[in-house]
Every structure is written in C-alpha cells, then in structure tokens.
Amino acid sequence: MEIDGQHQQEATTAVPHGFNADYLRIYYGKLFPHGDFFKWLSYGNDGKHPGCDQSFVGRREFSFTLENDIYLRFQSFDSVAEMENSIKEKCPFKIDIGPPAKRHAYAQSGNNVFVPVERELIFDIDISDYDDVRYCCSGADVCKDCWPLMTIAIKILDASLRDDFGFNHILWAYSGRRGVHCWVCDSRARKLNNEQRAAIADYFRVYKGGENTMKKVSLTGPVLHPFLARSYTDVLKCFFEDKLLLSQQLFASEERYRKILDLIPDENIASELHDKWQGNRRSSISKEDVNATRWEQLKTTLQSGKQKAQGLRRCVEEIVFSYTYPRLDMEVSKHMNHLLKAPFCIHPKTGRVCVPIDPNNCDDFDPTTVPTLSQLLGELNADGLHSNSENGK
Amino acid sequence: MEIVRSHRQIAAAAAGGGGGDGGGRAGGLPTYRLAPQLEVRLEEFELFAIDRLGVLKGIADGLSRGKRPEEMEKLVNELWKARMRRQDPAETLNKDIISHFVLRLVYCRTEELRKWFLSMETTLFRYRFRLESHESQRMLMSEFQLPYKALPHLEFEAVKDKLSQVARSIGQSATVESVFFKVPFEEVPDLVASRRVFLSKGYAYVAMSQVVSLVVTQFRCNISKALVLTNRKWMATIKEEEKDRLTPIVEALSNAYFGPDYSQPKDAVEISLKDIDQLARTSFPLCMRHMLEKLRENHHLKHGGRMQFGLFLKGAGLKLEDALAFWRAEFSQKVGSERFDKEYAYSIRHNYGKEGKRTDYTPYSCQKIISATPGVGDHHGCPYRHFGEENLRAALNKMGVSGHPLEEIMDKVKNRHYQLACTLTFEAAHGVSCDTGINHPNQYFSESQNMLKAKNQAVQSQPTT
Numbered sequence: 025m026e027i028d029g030q031h032q033q034e035a036t037t038a039v040p041h042g043f044n045a046d047y048l049r050i051y052y053g054k055l056f057p058h059g060d061f062f063k064w065l066s067y068g069n070d071g072k073h074p075g076c077d078q079s080f081v082g083r084r085e086f087s088f089t090l091e092n093d094i095y096l097r098f099q100s101f102d103s104v105a106e107m108e109n110s111i112k113e114k115c116p117f118k119i120d121i122g123p124p125a126k127r128h129a130y131a132q133s134g135n136n137v138f139v140p141v142e143r144e145l146i147f148d149i150d151i152s153d154y155d156d157v158r159y160c161c162s163g164a165d166v167c168k169d170c171w172p173l174m175t176i177a178i179k180i181l182d183a184s185l186r187d188d189f190g191f192n193h194i195l196w197a198y199s200g201r202r203g204v205h206c207w208v209c210d211s212r213a214r215k216l217n218n219e220q221r222a223a224i225a226d227y228f229r230v231y232k233g234g235e236n237t238m239k240k241v242s243l244t245g246p247v248l249h250p251f252l253a254r255s256y257t258d259v260l261k262c263f264f265e266d267k268l269l270l271s272q273q274l275f276a277s278e279e280r281y282r283k284i285l286d287l288i289p290d291e292n293i294a295s296e297l298h299d300k301w302q303g304n305r306r307s308s309i310s311k312e313d314v315n316a317t318r319w320e321q322l323k324t325t326l327q328s329g330k331q332k333a334q335g336l337r338r339c340v341e342e343i344v345f346s347y348t349y350p351r352l353d354m355e356v357s358k359h360m361n362h363l364l365k366a367p368f369c370i371h372p373k374t375g376r377v378c379v380p381i382d383p384n385n386c387d388d389f390d391p392t393t394v395p396t397l398s399q400l401l402g403e404l405n406a407d408g409l410h411s412n413s414e415n416g417k
Numbered sequence: 418m419e420i421v422r423s424h425r426q427i428a429a430a431a432a433g434g435g436g437g438d439g440g441g442r443a444g445g446l447p448t449y450r451l452a453p454q455l456e457v458r459l460e461e462f463e464l465f466a467i468d469r470l471g472v473l474k475g476i477a478d479g480l481s482r483g484k485r486p487e488e489m490e491k492l493v494n495e496l497w498k499a500r501m502r503r504q505d506p507a508e509t510l511n512k513d514i515i516s517h518f519v520l521r522l523v524y525c526r527t528e529e530l531r532k533w534f535l536s537m538e539t540t541l542f543r544y545r546f547r548l549e550s551h552e553s554q555r556m557l558m559s560e561f562q563l564p565y566k567a568l569p570h571l572e573f574e575a576v577k578d579k580l581s582q583v584a585r586s587i588g589q590s591a592t593v594e595s596v597f598f599k600v601p602f603e604e605v606p607d608l609v610a611s612r613r614v615f616l617s618k619g620y621a622y623v624a625m626s627q628v629v630s631l632v633v634t635q636f637r638c639n640i641s642k643a644l645v646l647t648n649r650k651w652m653a654t655i656k657e658e659e660k661d662r663l664t665p666i667v668e669a670l671s672n673a674y675f676g677p678d679y680s681q682p683k684d685a686v687e688i689s690l691k692d693i694d695q696l697a698r699t700s701f702p703l704c705m706r707h708m709l710e711k712l713r714e715n716h717h718l719k720h721g722g723r724m725q726f727g728l729f730l731k732g733a734g735l736k737l738e739d740a741l742a743f744w745r746a747e748f749s750q751k752v753g754s755e756r757f758d759k760e761y762a763y764s765i766r767h768n769y770g771k772e773g774k775r776t777d778y779t780p781y782s783c784q785k786i787i788s789a790t791p792g793v794g795d796h797h798g799c800p801y802r803h804f805g806e807e808n809l810r811a812a813l814n815k816m817g818v819s820g821h822p823l824e825e826i827m828d829k830v831k832n833r834h835y836q837l838a839c840t841l842t843f844e845a846a847h848g849v850s851c852d853t854g855i856n857h858p859n860q861y862f863s864e865s866q867n868m869l870k871a872k873n874q875a876v877q878s879q880p881t882t
Contacts, residue, residue, distance in 0.1 A: 223610040
C-alpha cells in the first residue's frame with residue numbers, strides 16, 4: 025500500500041513513535057476491523073438462516089490485557105456492536121482469543137467447568153527458539169537475514185496443512201515482533217480434540233530441543249517420510265544452501281563450524297574436517313566461498329561411498345533440518361483452551377500491527393516494514409478520514 | 418451381573434454363547450460392551466479381580482521399563498496364561514469378563530484411577546488383539562463398526578510409491594502390504610503423530626497391520642465412556658447399597674495396587690526452605706537436582722520446569738509460604754519481585770489448590786515426566802531420557818556415581834530403561850540396594866530420607882559400652 029506524495033505532508037503530520045491508550049483509542053475507533061473480525065469468529069452463526077446457533081458467538085472467550093497489566097478473562101460478546109463498544113471503551117493493550125465454551129463465558133465458578141466445545145487449530149512459531157542457529161540477532165530482535173526462517177516455517181506448514189491434512193481456511197498472522205501465528209479455521213479443524221491436536225503437532229515435530237542434548241534432530245530410517253522428503257527437496261535444501269549458509273556465515277569461523285561438526289556422530293570424520301579447515305586460513309577467497317566450499321566438502325565426505333555407518337546416512341539432512349526446519353511451540357497447539365493473541369492487535373513493544381501474511385507471497389513479507397501504530401495515525405492525520413486499513417497483504 | 422454368596426455353580430451357559438451374552442464378543446476377544454448376565458460368587462468377585470489386576474500391574478511394569486512392542490506382546494501372553502487362562506475356554510471368558518467389570522467398579526472412582534485403568538486395559542486389549550487370528554481381527558473390526566473399505570486397486574496403484582516410502586521410513590521392507598484402508602486422519606492419532614502413515618487431503622492410508630491402532634482407539638473410547646457412567650452409578654446407588662458387602666472389597670482392591678500418589682505429603686513430613694539445597698544433595702533424584710541447579714544458576718525456570726519441580730517440592734512437604742519465598746528469592750533476581758508477584762506467584766498458589774478451580778495438583782510420576790517433550794530452553798523431563806550421553810555422565814559424576822555402577826546405568830539408558838537407570842543411581846548414591854523400582858520422584862525422595870533417618874538412628878542407638 026503506497027501513498028504517493030506523502031513526503032511533504034509527513035513532516036507536519038508525523039506522529040511520534042509510541043504505544044499508549046490515546047493512540048489505541050484512535051486505532052480502535054477508526055482502523056481496527058471490528059466487523060470482519062467478528063464475522064470471522066462467528067463462522068456464520070451471526071446470520072439469520074435456520075442453521076444458526078444464536079448462542080455460539082456469546083460463548084467465545086476473549087481476554088483483554090489493559091494498561092498497567094490488568095488482565096481481564098472471560099470477556100464475551102453477543103454482537104459485533106457489543107464487542108466494538110467494549111474494545112473502544114476499555115482500549116485493551118492486548119486481545120487474546122480463546123475457544124467457544126459449552127456454557128456462557130461468565131458461568132465459570134464452582135462446578136461449571138469451562139469446557140471448550142470447539143477451537144481453531146493454532147500454531148505459534150517464535151524466532152527466539154532459533155537463537156542457537158542465528159548469529160545476526162538474538163532474543164526479541166529480528167532482521168532480514170533471520171526472518172526467512174519464519175518464511176520457511178510458513179511454507180512448510182502451510183503446504184502440509186493443505187496437502188496432507190486437507191485444510192483450506194488458514195490464516196497466518198505476524199505476531200508483531202518476532203514470530204508468526206497460524207489459525208486453521210476449517211470446521212473439521214475446530215472439532216479436533218486435544219489428542220488429535222497433539223498428533224498433528226507431533227507429526228510436524230522434528231526438532232527435539234532441550235538444553236541437554238547436542239543432537240536435536242534424529243532422522244532414522246533409510247528414507248524420509250514423504251512429508252519430510254518433500255519439505256527437504258522443495259524448501260529446506262535450497263534455503264539452507266542458497267540463503268542461510270551465507271546470511272549466517274555458518275562456516276566462517278571455528279566457533280560456528282564446530283557447532284555443525286558436533287552434529288556428526290562420527291568423531292573421525294568430524295576431526296578430519298576440523299583439521300582441514302583449521303589449517304585453511306582465509307586467503308584471497310571471499311567469505312561466500314568459504315561457506316559454500318566447506319559445505320560441499322562436508323557433504324562429499326559424508327555422502328561418499330565409503331560411509332556405510334547407520335548414523336551417517338541421514339547426517340546431511342539432519343544438519344539442514346537442525347538449522348532450518350520449523351520449531352513449533354507444542355503446548356500452544358495441543359490444548360483447546362489455550363488463548364492466542366488476536367490478529368490486528370498492536371504489539372506493545374514494537375508498535376507494529378499483527379497483520380495477516382499471505383502464505384503464497386510470504387517471501388515478500390518484511391517485518392521491518394510492517395506499519396506501526398504511530399505511522400498509521402500519521403497517515404490518518406495526513407488524509408483526514410483515511411479509511412485504508414493496515415498493510416493487508 | 419448378579420453376585421451371590423452361595424456355592425452354586427456359575428451359569429456356564431451364559432459364558433458359552435457367542436455374542437448374545439452381553440459381554441459382547443466377536444472372535445476370541447470380548448469387548449465388554451454390556452455388563453454380563455452372569456451369576457458370580459462373592460469369593461470369585463475378589464479373586465478374579467486380583468488376578469486381572471496382576472496382569473494389569475505386570476503390564477504397567479513392562480511399560481515403565483520401556484519394553485518394545487514385540488516384548489510387550491510376549492509379556493501379555495505370558496501374564497494372561499499365568500493368571501487368567503483356565504482349562505475350559507468358556508471359563509476363561511467368564512473370568513475375563515467378570516474381572517473386567519469388577520475392576521471397573523474399583524477404578525471408576527477418581528480421575529487418576531480411571532486414567533490408569535483405561536491405559537492398562539487398552540494396552541492389554543491392544544496386545545491381545547495382535548495375538549488373534551486375521552479372521553478374528555476382521556470380525557472385531559466390524560464389531561467396532563469401522564466401516565472402512567479396503568482401498569480399491571486403482572487408487573492403491575496411484576499411491577503405492579508413497580506407501581512404500583512410508584514403510585521404508587519406519588524400517589519396514591519396501592514391498593508394500595496389499596491391503597490398505599483409507600481413513601480420516603482424526604481416527605488414527607498415534608499413527609499420525611509418529612509419521613507411520615501416508616497422509617493426503619485429510620486421509621491416512623493405514624495398513625492392515627496398523628489396523629490395531631484403529632480398533633484400539635475405539636476400544637479405549639468405549640471404555641472411557643463406560644467408566645464415567647460406572648462412576649455415576651457407583652456414587653448414586655451401588656456404594657451405599659453395597660456398603661456391607663462389595664464396597665469394602667472394592668476399596669481395598671484399589672488401595673492395594675495403585676500405590677501412593679504423593680498428593681498429600683505423609684504426616685509429619687515437612688521440609689523447610691533452608692533445607693532445600695542440603696536435601697537436594699542427599700535425597701533428590703537427578704531430574705530435580707538438575708532443575709534446582711539450573712534455577713540457582715539462571716534464577717529462572719520455564720513453565721514445564723516450574724510445574725515438575727514445584728509440584729515435587731509440594732509433595733516432599735514444602736509449605737505454600739515457603740514455596741512462594743523460595744521461588745521469589747530466585748526469580749526476583751532475574752525479573753524483579755514485582756514481576757514475580759504479578760506473573761508467577763499466582764500459578765504457585767494455583768498448584769497448591771488455592772486459586773481457580775482449586776484442584777490440588779499431584780506431583781508428576783516418572784511415567785509422566787519421561788513422556789514430556791522439553792523444548793528449547795527447557796530443563797524438565799527425565800535426564801536419563803533427554804540428556805545426551807556426555808551430559809548424563811557428567812551429571813552422574815557430580816552425584817558421586819562412577820566406575821562400574823555408572824556403566825551399568827548407561828547401559829540401562831541405552832536400552833531405554835530409564836526408571837531402572839534411576840533406581841541404580843539411587844543404589845549407587847546411597848550404597849544400598851533398592852527392592853522396589855523407582856516410579857515416582859517423591860518416592861525416590863522419601864525412600865532416601867527414610868534410609869538416612871534409619872542410618873542416623875542406627876548410629877545413635879549403638880551401645881556405648
């Protein structure tokens with residue numbers, strides 16, 4: 025969404041960067057898509073046709089986090105107007121969406137255990153879970169060199185959700201700072217129980233983290249399952265070789281290539297390569313060559329005919345998977361009653377809007393150019409009643 | 418089911434029939450659909466249940482030792498032969514059905530009991546099913562109303578390569594079985610989770626040999642529902658009506674076999690804040706030692722760790738006020754005491770049953786801990802399973818375990834016998850042998866404490882002459 029001729033006006037209409045209740049009031053008043061949002065979550069039950077369940081919408085739980093960390097659970101609304109008024113009035117700093125329950129959200133004391141009746145299948149991927157494989161940033165930071173890890177995650181999961189599981193109604197959203205959320209909204213997905221959700225999460229799980237093992241990806245078996253094989257050949261291999269090797273300079277220093285060598289179960293091969301590279305001081309070859317060259321050497325050594333050992337068969341793939349395969353937060357997906365931040369919220373620390381991401385064009389998504397609250401308000405100022413919403417890609 | 422005190426012969430006719438006896442049988446395996454129309458002698462009521470319980474307990478033991486499916490199949494066969502089989506197959510069936518329904522009464526009464534019973538009965542059924550003939554298995558499939566038709570030839574040809582790939586990826590031969598079923602993926606969660614089936618557009622392609630999974634899922638579902646209903650009936654009428662006859666037997670049976678769950682620390686066992694580090698050195702199992710160490714180091718533990726460790730401390734006798742002080746002392750060094758009070762104190766009180774729906778949460782057993790999935794930055798789970806070899810050796814060295822005992826432990830770990838490894842660690846660290854295997858961290862702790870107390874007392878009571 026480009027707005028031409030802005031530059032002159034920007035100087036006078038720019039709004040200082042920030043995140044506060046006043047800004048939010050305007051955002052909720054003029055930009056937050058209350059109607060579409062409510063319509064999405066109603067799944068057709070807000071209409072007048074005979075199949076409608078009038079109580080459905082009112083049984084969905086929301087939670088608001090207000091200024092000063094005041095946390096309100098069990099918010100529910102019977103109509104879009106009610107929801108809109110509540111949001112505008114309370115100005116939540118964060119809105120979480122929970123499941124629709126058996127009984128009205130307020131009926132939750134004593135024996136009335138709050139039982140979810142259905143719930144979108146959700147995924148949460150956070151780039152800080154990749155800190156051990158990215159050198160450009162750590163923690164809450166994100167840049168154009170490491171963000172592609174998220175893009176990869178979207179591609180792999182989106183393809184599998186559609187091709188393997190047959191889902192179609194999938195919403196991907198930027199989490200506002202350092203990750204992405206996925207909402208699978210097919211009615212078949214909403215009806216899944218906890219065991220089935222856990223099964224899907226486990227199907228996707230390859231990286232078995234934990235601070236106390238060195239090797240976190242273990243691909244046993246003479247061949248890969250079709251899902252993993254497809255992910256590797258279609259997405260991971262070229263991403264690793266063409267992008268990640270260079271952007272993260274994975275072999276450029278001893279510390280870094282040691283980490284990769286640690287993933288090779290054969291001591292001899294690992295030290296052979298180590299010695300070879302240690303002796304190889306960087307001469308006139310540019311940095312790019314070092315990474316690609318060393319990777320080729322590693323592959324050749326591991327895949328050469330004389331390596332027959334079990335543990336080495338899939339070693340190259342294991343390395344690629346370790347560095348690139350999506351790392352899901354399992355707990356988020358497994359339980360129906362897990363609350364997840366709503367799309368179109370604003371992230372308090374970055375001011376960015378949690379915009380949807382189009383999986384078919386996710387390569388083009390750049391988190392550093394996502395509109396911020398202050399930018400949007402600046403545009404509103406400049407244009408009077410500008411009704412363009414946030415970056416709607 | 419009619420329970421009589423006399424020595425009348427059991428109505429053999431009821432057991433001998435095919436499906437009509439209400440026990441619901443197809444092929445050789447009963448499905449326990451309906452309570453049987455049998456007469457049972459009171460003595461047999463208890464004896465049959467005890468025999469079956471022996472089978473279930475044997476299964477629990479086998480599972481906790483990490484036995485592979487082939488080993489479990491053998492184990493189940495042996496257990497069944499030893500405890501349940503009679504000369505007359507009709508009598509075996511009788512005993513089978515009666516014992517199952519009696520145990521339903523015993524194990525329907527709390528969530529924990531139901532979970533355990535469901536888990537063991539399902540496992541029993543799974544392996545018995547595997548041991549049945551193909552004919553019998555097919556009959557059972559239709560009994561469970563699994564209307565899945567075998568894949569038509571053309572469709573099979575279209576996906577044959579993928580099916581072969583899946584088979585090879587799980588270590589089977591490349592020649593594909595000939596009979597496959599196309600099933601909605603929701604029906605076979607365990608096969609999906611372990612990537613043992615090919616998925617396409619929401620359908621899983623399940624081999625005949627995997628059909629067990631389908632049947633077992635259904636079985637489990639049926640029993641689960643039945644247990645809830647049984648509980649209602651028990652609470653509503655049976656318990657009171659039978660308070661002089663069956664109820665005491667039922668209650669004794671469940672206490673005898675399930676074992677303590679450490680939700681209420683034993684009387685007079687309390688630990689205080691200042692003792693924790695000392696106790697960790699002498700009496701904590703490795704998993705908890707590790708978490709304490711990391712907590713002290715990082716002044717933080719992620720959620721999984723807080724739950725596993727926090728509940729353990731509760732079970733060991735740490736009072737709520739002390740627990741709050743303990744966690745605050747560490748966390749406030751990282752996040753500040755205000756944030757601690759705001760974000761973490763609530764869930765500690767929640768663990769002690771003081772918030773929300775006030776459930777007094779039970780400390781995790783080894784089974785639960787072993788099956789955890791620690792992710793990035795996590796320190797919970799079972800070190801024998803989740804640590805790499807080097808890290809585990811180092812950790813055990815720190816506990817004073819080395820040399821031959823250490824090698825024995827590592828051997829157990831290689832064979833995935835995590836609880837045995839922990840038991841051996843206990844033995845090495847305390848210099849004694851431990852008869853009962855470790856299956857709960859709080860059990861490790863209390864055994865250790867008991868042992869140390871006994872040692873102290875022995876020393877004190879040495880005659881001074």
